Amino acid sequence: MGHTQPAAGDDQMILPMCAIFRRFLKRQGLKFTTERALILEAVLAKPGVFEADELLQEMRAADHRVSKATIYRTLKHLLEAKIISEVLIDSRQAHYRLSFGKEPIGHLVCVETNQIIEFPAAELTDLRDRLCKEHGFEPVSHRFVIYGISPEAQKAEQAEEEK
Amino acid sequence: MGHTQPAAGDDQMILPMCAIFRRFLKRQGLKFTTERALILEAVLAKPGVFEADELLQEMRAADHRVSKATIYRTLKHLLEAKIISEVLIDSRQAHYRLSFGKEPIGHLVCVETNQIIEFPAAELTDLRDRLCKEHGFEPVSHRFVIYGISPEAQKAEQAEEEK
């Protein structure tokens, strides 16, 4: 099961994506800075769901010093540019994922281990559009998250019971 | 239109619901206190989505003095008892809704006005179960939120453009 379209996280995507972001920023009268480029690069390197602080730690580790404030500010712009999107896993913290050029997906989250599996969910887009039409809404986006217990956690649970 | 089953928010639901909660607490070796009863009552009075602080303000207004800490602690128990469930609207704050005895639903949120519309989404349960089976997960729950622009906000936008 590979990707059905060019993976947006590939190294080859860095330059085109920079161009897209730069264009977006220019349109808003904003500037393309070193920090913003570094953050975008870090985001592109993330295969799945990530958090702001995670990005900060990784960038620090790579000796790319950027402040927390700038990360938060840049994530907002990336969100507006539709390069990333928010995934609402829990209400304690924002979770993001690279979404540009990717199909809409849903997330399957294990409530025990916090493991996150992505699954394609093109059919949800149809459902979304139908519901929006019914209520006179203009669709913007949608989120679908399933919570469950992963096979691994089920096994661990059984082992626990057998004690 | 209308509820297809006994509405869990009715006044008549207060006593049965207290009994359910009380039983749940007893099973966990916990106590059914005045505060917990008052909070459950306030929750039952909420027709839709609510927040912890909203509950606190309303209870204060009704002269039912309960601390913030107790509200948070009780909401956790109500969550565990499956009497309420979390609705992930945004990542800044937890949103809850009474779910006991209600059909699974989805939420349509206006990104401009924050208006929230609930819609029945029984079909999602099937999709959820199918996906869980595919990945060997045991389903626990799911969330489906659609973001869009409400008819009212669309009108306001147009009026803005015409200036």
Next chain:
DNA sequence: CTTGCTGCAAAAGTTTTGCACACGT
């Protein structure tokens, strides 16, 4: 050179926790 950007530290907002006392069972 003009305007926006960064880092820092402080502020803001929600949720959690430690502790002394009070209350269900």
Next chain:
DNA sequence: ACGTGTGCAAAACTTTTGCAGCAAG
């Protein structure tokens, strides 16, 4: 009586903001 629960205030955490100096266009 015992073990939980409650309120309060402080702590913890994530996210936002004000400001002085810095950098991109």
